[in-house]
Amino acid sequence: MINLVLSNRKLIEKTNYVRKADPKVNYWFDFTYAKLQRYIDKFGNDFYMIIAGNENQEGDFYAIPFILVQDVFIEQYLSNDKIGKVRWVGSINGHNLILRTCNIIKDVSLFYGNPRFLKNETILLNIENPFSESDLNDYSIENRKIEINSRQKQSVFRKKVLNNFQDRCCISQIPEANMLRASHIVPWSHRIDSRLDPSNGLCLSVTYDHLFDQGFISFSNSLQVILTPEYKGFSRPLRKILEEIKDRQAEIPKTHKINQDYLIYHRENILIKA
16 A cells, blocks of 8 residues: 555645655654745745655545644744754654744644645545555545544444444454444544445454554454454553453454455554564
8 A cells, every 4th residue: 555645745745835754753743834825925825734644545635725724833842853954843642733932732633644635635636646446445435535524434334343243353242332333344544445344344342452452462354353363461450351252252243344355454464473
């Protein structure tokens, strides 16, 4: 997979300020004063501050409307960390953007990995787009075109996934709604075309959702629980939780069959290897 912003960077930078950041260090970024002023002079506040992360994850980027953060990108909060370079320096941790010289926190979770927030969305759908025709399935097209924000989309996904497993955890059969999560098999940030696909979701209770997300457990193509080979080195309480579900058959979904390619992806890329 190729990061949508980075693969189209030259086009996107014509109308938006783009920076590359390392997700391993909380998306540390800097924006220079002179360059930001050029965008302001040309577009007013009608452009985006875009922070792109992992180049191999297509949805790992923040496209933040400048109008929502213009109150922190002011001279008062310029960094004095580097002589001769006038800039703002900050990071994003837990979807919270904060500048090094300012204690104002900006929740930017709505703007994570959503190409709908890009000013010129056609950039992502033109002939230079890295996707093939086969990649543009119903769910990826919906993801690009429906005019709802990312939280609303995840709410739709959750409803479909929970319904697919009769509103109970597919491992433990716990039915309490506030204890259930719609777990993405291929993580949200790794691919865009699978985000809303109910065949990419498992209904898991909070504990198993976290174990699945962190790669402590995965599933076979027939939905039997697989443990990381590393589990024997874990603490006794965690080992006990894992051993209780080892090889357990998960409930089979009633409507949308789980896509085996997604399960293979999780086993190969998320499950902790020995």
